[in-house]
Amino acid sequence: MIETERLLLRPHIAGDFADYKAMSQDPEVMRYIGREPSADDEAWLRFLAHFGRWDVCGYGLFAIIEKETARYVGDAGFSDFRRGLGPEFDPFHEAAWMFSTAGQGKGYAIEAMTAAQKWLEGKFSPQKTVCIISPDNGPSIKLAGKLGYQETGTSRYKDSDVLMFERINR
Template identity: 45%
Template sequence: MPLITTAPLLLTERLRLDAHTLDDFDSLAAMWADPEVVRYIGGTPRDREDSWGRLMRYVGHWALLGYGYWAVRDKVSGAYLGGIGFSDFQRDIHPALDVPEMGWTLVTSAQGKGYATEALRAALAWGKDHLPGDKAVCIISPENQPSLALAKKVGFRENHRSEYHQSPILVMHCPL
């Protein structure tokens, strides 16, 4: 299978998932600086430098691994709603994550409206045809009840518990 080097376009009823661009940087940086967005993702708002590195990783995953993160946009307005996708961050987690890790982050105004469910289902459907192996993994803080409910809704199940940066996490698997 040839390597995919940029995020392919995925369309859902309300969303457009496509490649991150430089034009997304200000919106992405504002999202990661929002204390509500990062409450269960380390708890510390990120600065623009961190967000710049994140944008580079999102794009770089596609170029090097053939999978990565999509920008999630409102299909009608084009507004940036967040990011979702697959990664290999080489996290220091034991046992090691041996398959693509799925993650999602939405701006506060887009949360609780079903957008994440819609985007996750589209990304998982793409993953079934394009990712190596037969499963995806995600890591979630046990305190992050909204993300745990979402993960379970789309098919993730707890595999084991571990720690990441001295914080407890649930490692969840989803068949592709």
């Protein structure tokens, strides 16, 4: 578990599913993720993938818990999504974040991802990390810049255009 000023970052637990499902079914949250809101079974499979990534890779997305309310407000961290985007992307830890509407606009994403980056660097010392973002997702593009990511080009992923970013760790 990682603690920041306002958040707890921890692996998901079964009790997070209802909030995760609600977040993944919110059209406003899913607008830039590159897919429609999840059906119940899709939300369940994606939720279960969190557990498997931690077990197989030793890292994954953290559940983000608001300390003041103990409310689940999103996911953030690093994963191996096996996207098939090429040798300059696929072998590297991929940063990802998704926040419920209740968790947006509060600076939680930068707080959570800064803590997750520090954790990843301490555990794995990666030479670089990567991420993809919808060209229409201005807030996430801005966040990536604050985290030290530089745009490296564009690609297509699941019939959507995406911007590709990398962060070189020194």
